[in-house]
Amino acid sequence: MNSILYIEDDQEIGQWVERELVAEGYDVSWLTSGIDLPSDLSKFSIVILDVMLPGLDGFSIGKRIKRNGRDIPIIMLSARSTLEDKLEGLEFADDYMTKPFHPQELTKRIEVLLRRFNKETTTKKQIKHLEIDTTNHVITNTKTGEEILLTGKQHHIFAFFLQHLNQILTKEQLYEGVWKEPYIEGDKTLMVHIRFLREKIELNPSKPEIIETIRGIGYRVKA
Numbered sequence: 001m002n003s004i005l006y007i008e009d010d011q012e013i014g015q016w017v018e019r020e021l022v023a024e025g026y027d028v029s030w031l032t033s034g035i036d037l038p039s040d041l042s043k044f045s046i047v048i049l050d051v052m053l054p055g056l057d058g059f060s061i062g063k064r065i066k067r068n069g070r071d072i073p074i075i076m077l078s079a080r081s082t083l084e085d086k087l088e089g090l091e092f093a094d095d096y097m098t099k100p101f102h103p104q105e106l107t108k109r110i111e112v113l114l115r116r117f118n119k120e121t122t123t124k125k126q127i128k129h130l131e132i133d134t135t136n137h138v139i140t141n142t143k144t145g146e147e148i149l150l151t152g153k154q155h156h157i158f159a160f161f162l163q164h165l166n167q168i169l170t171k172e173q174l175y176e177g178v179w180k181e182p183y184i185e186g187d188k189t190l191m192v193h194i195r196f197l198r199e200k201i202e203l204n205p206s207k208p209e210i211i212e213t214i215r216g217i218g219y220r221v222k223a
Helices: 011-023 058-068 083-089 103-116 152-163 171-179 189-201
Strands: 003-007 027-031 046-049 074-078 095-098 124-127 130-133 138-141 146-148 211-214 218-221
Touching: 003 011, 011 027, 011 103, 011 152, 046 058, 046 103, 058 074, 058 083, 074 083, 074 103, 083 095, 095 103, 152 171, 152 189, 152 218, 171 189, 171 218, 189 211
Parallel strands: 003 027, 003 046, 046 074, 074 095
Antiparallel strands: 124 130, 130 138, 138 146, 211 218
16 A cells, blocks of 8 residues: 655645545555654655645755655645746656645546656555455455446445545435435435445445444444
8 A cells, every 4th residue: 555645734625635545545644744754754655745834844845855765756735836836846846736626636646656656556445355446446355356346326335435434424415425416305215225235345234344324324434
């Protein structure tokens, strides 16, 4: 699994980016400043770095990282979008993204840099007996070695759970997140799809361990 060092002081943005990257199968170490920068950077596959940070700014931290580990790619992720800022960042960084941004663009840029630096780009997540390759969208039952094939809607539901690991999701959140339309109370569509999804991914669908039912609220998938 690729490990990402992420430095961002904005709590809302930091939580959002961390959640999206974890859902893609990355191991994320999130810092809010460069003060506690790890002395050993060799365990990280890539660094994502904000410019506006307390204490040392991102440019200074990035240059220090490059001096200690030139084989670690750096993505600058900043609201500062002037040409001067981009040119300063690209003097040492390998990519420069401006906020706001879409998480899919960030993950794609990460994949590109990992390939360029000859680092493993396949991201895999283990949940119970499932091995989930989030890069190639393959789910494998590790007990049988067989690939689990999902329908399009089942894949979207499970992917939504992975994007919100360990969170309790209401029926409304799930339906509106997957179908992109308002949930109508009493609609059984989601329950039917989850039942069929459980039949494919659970060892015992009558006693599900992956998609948990949280009585009176909704569902949860725990990492």
